[in-house]
Amino acid sequence: MTTVKKGASSNLASAQVYGDDSSHQNGKERVSSQRLSTGVPGLDEVLCGGLIPQRAYLLRGGPGCGKTTLGMHFLAAGAANEERCLFISLGESEEEIRQNAEAVGFDMSNINFLDLSPNPDFFAHMESYDIFSPAEVEREPITQKIIEQVEALKPQRVFLDAMTQFRFLSPDAFQFRKQVLSFLRFLIEKGATVLFTSEGSESAPDDDLQFMSDGVIHQDFSPDERILSESKFRGSDFRSGRHSMRLTATGMQVFPRLLPEMYKQEFVAESISSGVAELDEMLHGGLERGTISIITGPSGVGKSTLGLQFMKEAAGRGERSVVYLFEEQQETLLRRCEAVNIPIRTMMEHGTLSVVQVEPLQFTPDQFANIVRREVEQQKTSIVMIDSVSGYRLSLRGDDLVTHLHALCKYLQNMGVAVLLINEVEAITGEFRVTEVGISYLADNIVFLRYLEMQGELHKAIGVLKKRLSSFERTVREFEVTRYGLKVGRPLTGLRGILTGKVEWIEQPTRER
Amino acid sequence: MKTNAAILLVNRNQRNLELLAEFLGKGGYAISTASSLEEFDQALAGEKDVGVALVDITGFDQDIWERCEQLRSKKRPFLVISPRQSVALQQASLSHGARGMMIKPLGVKELIGIIEGMLEEQE
Secondary structure, three states, rough: EEEEEEOOOOOOOHHHHOOOHHHHHOOOOOOOOOOOOOOOOOOHHOOOOOOOOEEEEEEEEEOOOOHHHHHHHHHHHHHOOOOOEEEEEOOHHHHHHHHHHHOOOOOOOEEEEEEEEOHHHHHHOOOOOOOHHHHOOHHHHHHHHHHHHHHOOOOOEEEEEHHHHHHHOOOHHHHHHHHHHHHHHHHHHHOOOEEEEOOOOOOOOOOHHHHOOEEEEEEEOOOEEEEEEEEOOOOOOOOOOOEEEEOOEEEEEEEEOOOOOHOOOOEEEEEEOOOOHHHHHHOOOOOOOOEEEEEEOOOOOOOOHHHHHHHHHHHHHOOOOEEEOOOOHHHHHHHHHHOOOHHHHHHHHHOOOOEEEEEOOOOHHHHHHHHHHHHHHHOOOOEEEEOOOHHHHHHHOOOOOHHHHHHHHHHHHHHEEEEEEEEEEEOOOOOOOOOOOOOOOOOEEEEEEEEEEEOOOOEEEEEEEOHHHHHHHHOOOOEEEOOOOOEEEOOOOEEEEEHHOOOOOOOOOOOOO | OOOOOOEEEEOOHHHHHHHHHHHHHHHEEEEEEEEEEEHHHHHHOOOOOOEEEEEEEEOOOOOHHHHHHHHOOOOOEEEEEOOOOOOHHHHHHHOOOOOOEEEOOOOOOHHHHHHHHHHHHHH
């Protein structure tokens, strides 16, 4: 048994809030103590703890990306802390915003509004004009209203939707820039942290606003998923990359992209026994904690059962395991396991096993990774099985799934979890291939199951192809799933051609088990 | 009050009239307004002394030029305001006695400067 210390020790409890960022990078504290929460679950983590107070942040994205929702979260979080909050709207009316906010469940009662949106009279009573430019006519009264409100309220949080409206109130780009900078400085000097949106598009770029702000949050959406990313954050680090985001009936949620190197957990790299003596013999002890194992084989050969065998043994030691089912129905798995002496319902009742059915197209890879993270960090799970890799690829939305699976596995590895990836190969017999999805490079251990045809009977065989942390038995053994459990026979030393599935005897065997 | 003579504002758009009255009113000028040819006629015939006039031709037909001629005959300087740059409109304005043509949107400072100049001339 070897003790492996991976990185600095981390406190899992704090990792659930924002603190997981502080547990890496040689233990250096990179997060300033005072941060303002955005109120969006997961976004503070992307921002390394939240927004730095008294700065101005730009929120940009196309229509329907969730800019106003994020703003409501920001103000509601402030109001919950009894901070003075101000919503300055140049587009939607106060009534509309309040209705939308209440529909999502925000408490807007303590939030002040400055509604600068055009009223219906502008249209109905012919209030449109052309004699002077809007910059001459509207700027002064709007500025005056803002100054009055800010002076009176002294808000700590200001959300302005949308700053680009001011572009129409400036005679030229230079004056717009100067006015925005001066306006932001005015708000900040009054003690506010400002979040402002822009309605940027290809025809009306908002690059100038990006230069002027202290931080830029981008929101984007594709048919498959909503994405949030950060491109600038003065005075702070941030989690780069594209993070998955959800807009639900209860608001917004961000699922930070999993960066495995940020999570380190001290663990003992001991072997986990399968509980089947012959199998442990083959693996020279078992599968180690903090390793990734691929169990590969054709359909129905017993891959999931083999994985669950390790979990059954772990449950006996009081350890918790989780199975993510991407293909099979939970009920089918439960019945199947009970038929082969794996007391799966009892394990579930005792909390030593959780079987999670993942419906197709339900999650993006980031969302799934966050679910796994919560499981590992909150429930102290020690074995995670993904059944199966091809199911993962088919069920999750988005591209580049192998990379996401890689990141998830590396994270689990760093957390000392034993990862079991169930991989189905389509070929029942024939040329041997470890996987058909190009993930074998991930594996520390590869255990394969094969069908063999021997004297007109279909048999199963098990073998170990790779094991990084220890030596292993290089022979293939017969494998059987019986109602008493898994059975692994003696090494099949008298055969050749096992990997092709067409077995020939080198000498007449004396079959015994 | 810089002068007793009023500035006659002719404009079909009520909001334009309000804005012009607001900005020029800040400068201390007396204002009278007309939003139709009838009102224009009344203003020309009225007792109130018209010093200078700003005639926005937007929305008026050819008859507007006849009223411009009346301003000329009364020796009241006036400016024509046009929604677009057009040589034909400019020529028509000048030939009917306008001091010049301004294109919308107007700059407030520039407008006040020109009006001030015209009123001084009147005095």
